[in-house]
Amino acid sequence: MKVPAAVEFESVRFGWTTDRVLLDVPSFRVGQGERLFLRGASGSGKSTLLSLITGVLQPQDGTIRLFGEDVTRLPTAARDRLRADRIGVIFQMFNLLPFLSLTGNVMLAGQFSARRRKQAEGGAEAEARRLLERLGLAGDMLKRPVRDLSVGQQQRVAVARALFGSPDLVIADEPTSALDTLARDRFISLLVDETTRTGATLIFVSHDPGLAGHFDRAVDMAEINTAHAQAEAL
Amino acid sequence: MALLKLAWQSLRNRASSAVLTLVAVAVSVALFLGVEKVREGVRSSFESTISDTDLIVGARSGQVNLLLYTVFRLGNATANVSWEAYQEIATRPEIEWTVPMSLGDSHRGYRVLGTSGEYFVRYKYGGGRELAFQAGAPFADIYEAVIGAEVAEALGYTLGQEIVLTHGLGGVGDSSDHKDRPFTVVGILKRTGTPVDRTIHVSLEAITAIHVGWESGVRNPAAVEAARRLEESGVEFDFTPRDITAFLVGLKPEQRRAILNVRYQINTGRGEALQAIVPGEALRELWQVTGIVETALVAVSGFVIVVGLVSILVSILTSLNERRREMAILRAVGAGPGHVFFLLLLEAAILALVGALLGWALVYGLLNLLAPWIAATYGVVLQGLSPGLFDLYVIGVVTLAGIVMGLWPAVRAYRASLADGMTVKV
Numbered sequence: 181m182k183v184p185a186a187v188e189f190e191s192v193r194f195g196w197t198t199d200r201v202l203l204d205v206p207s208f209r210v211g212q213g214e215r216l217f218l219r220g221a222s223g224s225g226k227s228t229l230l231s232l233i234t235g236v237l238q239p240q241d242g243t244i245r246l247f248g249e250d251v252t253r254l255p256t257a258a259r260d261r262l263r264a265d266r267i268g269v270i271f272q273m274f275n276l277l278p279f280l281s282l283t284g285n286v287m288l289a290g291q292f293s294a295r296r297r298k299q300a301e302g303g304a305e306a307e308a309r310r311l312l313e314r315l316g317l318a319g320d321m322l323k324r325p326v327r328d329l330s331v332g333q334q335q336r337v338a339v340a341r342a343l344f345g346s347p348d349l350v351i352a353d354e355p356t357s358a359l360d361t362l363a364r365d366r367f368i369s370l371l372v373d374e375t376t377r378t379g380a381t382l383i384f385v386s387h388d389p390g391l392a393g394h395f396d397r398a399v400d401m402a403e404i405n406t407a408h409a410q411a412e413a414l
Numbered sequence: 415m416a417l418l419k420l421a422w423q424s425l426r427n428r429a430s431s432a433v434l435t436l437v438a439v440a441v442s443v444a445l446f447l448g449v450e451k452v453r454e455g456v457r458s459s460f461e462s463t464i465s466d467t468d469l470i471v472g473a474r475s476g477q478v479n480l481l482l483y484t485v486f487r488l489g490n491a492t493a494n495v496s497w498e499a500y501q502e503i504a505t506r507p508e509i510e511w512t513v514p515m516s517l518g519d520s521h522r523g524y525r526v527l528g529t530s531g532e533y534f535v536r537y538k539y540g541g542g543r544e545l546a547f548q549a550g551a552p553f554a555d556i557y558e559a560v561i562g563a564e565v566a567e568a569l570g571y572t573l574g575q576e577i578v579l580t581h582g583l584g585g586v587g588d589s590s591d592h593k594d595r596p597f598t599v600v601g602i603l604k605r606t607g608t609p610v611d612r613t614i615h616v617s618l619e620a621i622t623a624i625h626v627g628w629e630s631g632v633r634n635p636a637a638v639e640a641a642r643r644l645e646e647s648g649v650e651f652d653f654t655p656r657d658i659t660a661f662l663v664g665l666k667p668e669q670r671r672a673i674l675n676v677r678y679q680i681n682t683g684r685g686e687a688l689q690a691i692v693p694g695e696a697l698r699e700l701w702q703v704t705g706i707v708e709t710a711l712v713a714v715s716g717f718v719i720v721v722g723l724v725s726i727l728v729s730i731l732t733s734l735n736e737r738r739r740e741m742a743i744l745r746a747v748g749a750g751p752g753h754v755f756f757l758l759l760l761e762a763a764i765l766a767l768v769g770a771l772l773g774w775a776l777v778y779g780l781l782n783l784l785a786p787w788i789a790a791t792y793g794v795v796l797q798g799l800s801p802g803l804f805d806l807y808v809i810g811v812v813t814l815a816g817i818v819m820g821l822w823p824a825v826r827a828y829r830a831s832l833a834d835g836m837t838v839k840v
Binding site for chain 2: 261275
């Protein structure tokens with residue numbers, strides 16, 4: 181039986197101007213609960229693809245469905261709400277707001293989503309602490325300013341925030357590029373374990389093909405973005 | 415609420431820049447409110463200094479000048495009123511009472527007023543309040559003095575204190591002192607918040623007595639000594655003054671409607687060049703004169719507020735670029751461009767509101783702290799130094815103006831968040 185789709189692209193085209201298409205995706209699908217590795221060189225359209233999935237950008241043509249809902253038909257505010265309710269995002273670096281505590285940064289994910297706050301086990305604060313403790317950040321550590329944390333610790337806080345309130349989809353945009361090999365492998369294991377535990381779909385983006393083995397499936401941007409392939413051919 | 419909390423925490427993260435902005439807004443608001451409060455305080459103080467007096471009569475000079483030196487002890491008379499002219503007016507049928515005033519001497523910087531016992535009964539202030547004694551009683555003998563509350567407090571005087579008056583407004587050394595005729599304090603008035611508090615009151619006869627031997631304007635030792643010997647030998651002097659500085663007039667109740675007529679008669683009299691003024695009218699003329707300066711001051715302080723508000727704009731605008739990552743994180747967790755827009759507006763509102771409140775607290779703190787010094791130095795008792803609706807209005811307008819100032823950076827952040835999305839590479 182086919183797994184329902186978490187993300188579905190149909191004939192999606194995007195460009196900042198109509199005469200220059202940056203992203204042309206005839207078809208792209210990620211199943212619910214799937215752990216997808218999306219690789220691609222710089223400029224291959226990875227970040228643009230993620231912005232389209234999260235509804236921050238709107239395509240010129242085509243349809244993007246998120247858990248069956250056509251986000252291209254939604255107004256901006258509804259797309260923002262959908263992102264707040266169902267998607268957790270981890271950046272490459274500088275994931276945290278320096279003026280918030282560790283728990284404050286984690287609970288930020290619930291600030292714009294009543295659904296995620298409601299889904300937080302035992303309340304927002306307790307959920308934030310639970311997630312941080314599960315990721316090895318506990319005790320006095322929680323009181324330290326986030327700027328005192330190492331890059332690895334900051335990335336774990338970012339994971340906790342992405343998992344806060346059990347989102348349906350977790351997107352990690354090159355989160356390991358600043359980590360050494362050991363820390364990188366630990367981080368990926370942690371992320372895969374946590375999303376498996378919550379049943380969330382994971383899209384992990386990186387330019388490093390060596391990481392593909394950690395995931396259910398690997399996709400190259402060149403395979404799905406025909407605009408980039410054409411540009412390279414030229 | 416969440417945005418408000420985020421805005422507050424973000425400002426705290428940029429504490430040094432935020433504090434500087436708050437100081438700029440606070441100082442500008444304090445200056446504006448301070449100018450307004452001092453203006454109001456001075457007006458209120460002046461307006462409550464004298465009441466129930468129908469006319470003030472003095473040498474012809476100008477009604478503001480006459481009002482200032484008789485009631486507020488500011489400035490000096492250009493000429494005196496002869497005793498005969500005073501008697502002639504005082505005995506007119508329309509007039510119920512008069513209080514003669516003789517100014518020109520001082521004691522340790524405080525003005526001396528020669529007057530009659532009627533002064534303590536007739537002089538009213540603050541909408542009809544009468545003078546009252548905290549100790550002692552009005553002077554009964556020639557070398558007795560009644561002092562105002564501030565004189566007593568500042569100089570530490572109590573009943574029985576011996577004081578020496580100084581010829582003129584003081585400060586030219588021993589030769590100006592009327593040392594040969596010291597006075598004894600027999601009464602201390604309760605505080606009135608008017609120039610009465612800073613006045614030493616003696617009888618008119620005492621003023622004449624201490625000036626025996628000073629007819630040329632300076633002390634003539636031989637004449638003073640001769641007078642003293644005559645006095646000691648039992649010769650009775652007539653200390654009826656030859657002239658006075660001015661006098662207050664109260665009309666009979668049934669003659670109040672004739673006030674303009676009485677004034678006209680005095681002002682156009684063929685004898686001495688006298689002038690009668692209605693205190694309220696003179697005050698209005700004073701406000702007209704000072705109004706131009708007041709308007710200029712309010713305008714300048716208003717521009718200072720604008721400068722303070724511009725500092726909000728500069729503070730937020732200069733932080734925008736370094737905060738693009740912050741906006742991207744917020745966008746990633748579901749904030750819309752509208753949230754980003756309102757976040758910056760809230761920051762501007764917080765800076766303006768907190769700055770205005772700090773300025774408000776600063777101005778009341780300073781004014782209440784400085785009010786006694788202003789009263790002692792400039793003779794102006796600031797009144798009405800309590801918060802009012804006008805303050806709320808200023809704080810509200812400043813906050814709104816701060817929000818307007820925040821519009822520009824908010825729109826820029828809104829556009830940047832649309833363009834950057836979640837992909838800022840800083």
